[in-house]
Amino acid sequence: MSTDTGPAIELRGASKTFRTPSGGLHTAVRELDLTVGRGEFVAVVGPTGCGKSTTLTLVSGLEEPTEGEVLVAGEPVEGVGDKVGFVFQQDATFPWRTVLSNVMAGPRFRGVPKAEAKAKAREWLARVGLASFEDRYPHQLSGGQRKRVALAATFVNDPEILLMDEPFSALDVQTRALMSDELLELWEGTGASVVFVTHDLEESIALADKVVVMTAGPATVKQVFDIDLPRPRKVESVRLLPEFIDIYREIWESLGEEVRITRERGAADVA
Amino acid sequence: MSPEAATTLPVTGTDTTKAGRAVTRARAARRRKLLIGGARVLLLVAVLGLWEALSRAAVIDPFNFSMPSKIWDQIWTWTTHGTALGSLGEQVWFTLHEALVGWIIGVIAGVVFGIALGRITFLADVLGPYIKVLNSIPRIVLAPIFVIWFGLGPASKVASAVVLVFFPVFFNAFQGAREVDRNLVANARILGASDRRVTLQVVIPSATSWIFTSLHVSFGFALIGAIVGEYIGATKGVGLLVAQSQGTFNAAGVYAAMVILAVVALLAEGLLTFAERRIFRWKPADSDS
Numbered sequence: 001m002s003t004d005t006g007p008a009i010e011l012r013g014a015s016k017t018f019r020t021p022s023g024g025l026h027t028a029v030r031e032l033d034l035t036v037g038r039g040e041f042v043a044v045v046g047p048t049g050c051g052k053s054t055t056l057t058l059v060s061g062l063e064e065p066t067e068g069e070v071l072v073a074g075e076p077v078e079g080v081g082d083k084v085g086f087v088f089q090q091d092a093t094f095p096w097r098t099v100l101s102n103v104m105a106g107p108r109f110r111g112v113p114k115a116e117a118k119a120k121a122r123e124w125l126a127r128v129g130l131a132s133f134e135d136r137y138p139h140q141l142s143g144g145q146r147k148r149v150a151l152a153a154t155f156v157n158d159p160e161i162l163l164m165d166e167p168f169s170a171l172d173v174q175t176r177a178l179m180s181d182e183l184l185e186l187w188e189g190t191g192a193s194v195v196f197v198t199h200d201l202e203e204s205i206a207l208a209d210k211v212v213v214m215t216a217g218p219a220t221v222k223q224v225f226d227i228d229l230p231r232p233r234k235v236e237s238v239r240l241l242p243e244f245i246d247i248y249r250e251i252w253e254s255l256g257e258e259v260r261i262t263r264e265r266g267a268a269d270v271a
Numbered sequence: 272m273s274p275e276a277a278t279t280l281p282v283t284g285t286d287t288t289k290a291g292r293a294v295t296r297a298r299a300a301r302r303r304k305l306l307i308g309g310a311r312v313l314l315l316v317a318v319l320g321l322w323e324a325l326s327r328a329a330v331i332d333p334f335n336f337s338m339p340s341k342i343w344d345q346i347w348t349w350t351t352h353g354t355a356l357g358s359l360g361e362q363v364w365f366t367l368h369e370a371l372v373g374w375i376i377g378v379i380a381g382v383v384f385g386i387a388l389g390r391i392t393f394l395a396d397v398l399g400p401y402i403k404v405l406n407s408i409p410r411i412v413l414a415p416i417f418v419i420w421f422g423l424g425p426a427s428k429v430a431s432a433v434v435l436v437f438f439p440v441f442f443n444a445f446q447g448a449r450e451v452d453r454n455l456v457a458n459a460r461i462l463g464a465s466d467r468r469v470t471l472q473v474v475i476p477s478a479t480s481w482i483f484t485s486l487h488v489s490f491g492f493a494l495i496g497a498i499v500g501e502y503i504g505a506t507k508g509v510g511l512l513v514a515q516s517q518g519t520f521n522a523a524g525v526y527a528a529m530v531i532l533a534v535v536a537l538l539a540e541g542l543l544t545f546a547e548r549r550i551f552r553w554k555p556a557d558s559d560s
Contacts, residue, residue, distance in 0.1 A: 062457055080460045092458035096476045096553040105472075109463035139555040157462065 006074045008161060008193035009036040009059055014068035015218075016054050027218040028054040031068070034212065034221055041187065041194045043204030045255055046214030047262035052197040053089075055219070056163045059195065060084050072161060082110065085159030085192070087167040093138040093149050100125065100134035102149055106157040124152040127186065144175040148182070155186055162187070162194045169198070180207060180235040188232060201255060205247055206235045213254045216261040223254045337522040345527040355515060356507055359531075366497050366509040367535060369425045373432020374493035380433070381440025381489075382482055389448020389478075390470055402441070410434045411499055418504045428505065432496030436489040443485035447478025480554070483547050490539050494532060 011034040018026045028051035036042045046052045057063040058070050061080040070077045072084070093102050100121055107117035125131050128148040138146050147167065154162065167183075168176040180203060187194060198204050204211050211225045227247060229238055238244055319339045325331045326338035333341075349359040356362060388395040388402075414431040421427035451474050459473045501510025509528050516524025 060461060062460065080463075082463060084461060086458070086461040088454050088458060090454050092452075092454040094455060094459075094473070094476070096479075098553075105459070105464075106462035109459070109465075109468055137553040139553070153462065 007035045007071075008038045008040070008073060009034070009195065010069075010071040010074075011035075011055070011058065011065075012069040012071070014055075014058055014065040014070055016051075016058060016063060017066045029058070030218040030220050032220050036193050036195060038193055039191045040210060041196065041208045042210045042212060043196045043198060043208035044212045044214060045198055045201055045204045045251075046219055047216050047255075047259045048199055050214050050217040050258070050262065051219035052199075052214055053165050056086070056165050056195060056197055059161065060086050060163055062086075082157075083160040085154040085157055085162045087147075087150050087154050087162070087164045089166040089169055091138070091143075091146055091150075091170075093146055093153070095138050097137075098134065099130060099136050099138070099141070099149050102138070103152045103156055106153055110157070120156050121152070124156045125149075127155075128152045128182065143171055144179060147171065147179055151179075151183065151186060155190065158190070159192055162190075162192045164194065164196045166198050167196075168203070169200070176203070177235050183207070184231075184233060184235075201248060201251060202239060203235075205229075205244060205251070206233065206238050211251055213251060213258070216258045216265065222258065225251050225254075334520070335522055337526055341523040342526045342530065345521075345523040346530065349527065354512055356511060362507060362509050362512055363531060363535060365425070365507040366428075366494070366501065366532075369428040369500070369508065370432055370490075370493040370497040372425070373429040373496055374436050374490055376429065377433040377436025377493065378440050378486065378489065381437045381485075382444045384437075385441045385444025385446075385482075386448045386470065386475060386478065389445045390474060395445075406438050406442075410438075411495075414496070414499045415503050417500065423504050423506050428497045428500030428508070428510075431500040432493040435492040435496040439485045439489050439492065440482065443481045444478055447481030448474050450481070451477045479550065483543075483550075486543060487540065490543065491536055494536055494539075498532065 011032050014032045015030045016028045018028060020026050032055060034042075034055070044052050044055060054063070058065050059072065059077065061077045061084065064077075072081060094105065097105065100118070103121035103125055104114075104117045107120055108114070112120070122131070122134070125134055128151055130145060130148055130152070133141065133145065138149065141149065150167070164183075168179050171179060184207065194208075196204065196207060201211075205227055208227055211227060213222045213225070214220065215222045225247065229241065229243060229247075322336075323338045323340060326333045326336055353359060354362060388398060411431075413434055414427075417427040417430040421430055455473050455477065456469055459469050464472065497508070498510035498513070501508035502514045505511045509532055513525050513528045516522075516528065
């Protein structure tokens, strides 16, 4: 980790415009300003399809901003860096690799010797509770187990920046709560900075230090809320605190408006 | 897990009616299998028998249509006394050898070009129209040209097998490389994979199921290429056997060569399916290990 004390991630006036297949232009995010401190857990919430995920692809270096700047650890992002980990919404485990081989993929891609990669992968598999599943193929696991593999495969690279794109949205409610707790446990040991994109406000408050509300698309930051709930947290119990409910109500006032705008637009498109 | 395994599990319980039901079901499944097998054999016997009978009764012309017993005699003579060109095994091996070499070259070229064009959009854009044009040529007419170019030896047959094999493999590999899950590529890049690694360790593995589909079809094409090449001009091979039988008005010989080819093609298909099972152990369809 570098020694300077600047923010881990900084977006300055970042915009991203895509060319649609029909030839038109689609602006996913516009003039986005966002700062994530070192070791901070930031959740980004916004209406469905507003461009939250694009923010992550900009930070990861998978896409370049059309305008503005994206800095990671004070340096402009150029291509995919080695500081970043990314957990995708969809399954992104390699189906032809065993669980162990999937977790080894990151270190192997980065040139770590095989034996060392294997040892590290085993260690992380044990941490996510899949030690006895290392010879299985992804299709032999449940959705939650596959997500654990994805988490292990991401954490094994020791990322300083952890980007998560609605990682648990495909899981059932109980598994999701369990996974959220596990994520917090895993993260608390690493000191990584997290950007967690979700459309689930409860999830975002339960996990994050800071909740960023995005506007209806093209997305930009509408409001930022600090979450002062004590850590370590357990998702299921923190949800019942009176403070939680107050914060929820406060943020929902802001978010609800954007959701309504999105919905009305959708209705107008259909009409 | 296979559905059978799931349904037979409750047998271990104390519920005897359930166990009884499972046994009945297993018996019914076995009986169905026997029935299908029996019907297949019966159909074959009926068709061959009808052919034989009609031919013997001269309802159909036995000279043109021959009959199963004569075809069998022909195969028997070829195996025991050899053909006019030498032993039968030698002819089959010659053809198989040409087809195999052509198939391997065609598959390698098809996969390499397919993956390269699938990955490099510039190449695909430049070469796309030419490949379409080449593909629309009826490639079988190239066989005589290859005989002129490469002579009567195996090279001309290998060449016609290659042009027949290349295109289906190429198009499937290309499609496979194009349809790679974007998430997997993004994930590999995030995890630190270079472009080369993405191609070798993400694109190629995910394109293998596409490629394998084309391998089945294309081995048949390789055989066709070799046979047609031999038919047009050769010194050895099953195709030449067909040509000679035809030249001597030996209809049974033509059919016998066809039967031999069918057996060879089926054996090759079996080997390929076996290889596929081994390679695709990670696929959900083959999970009942």
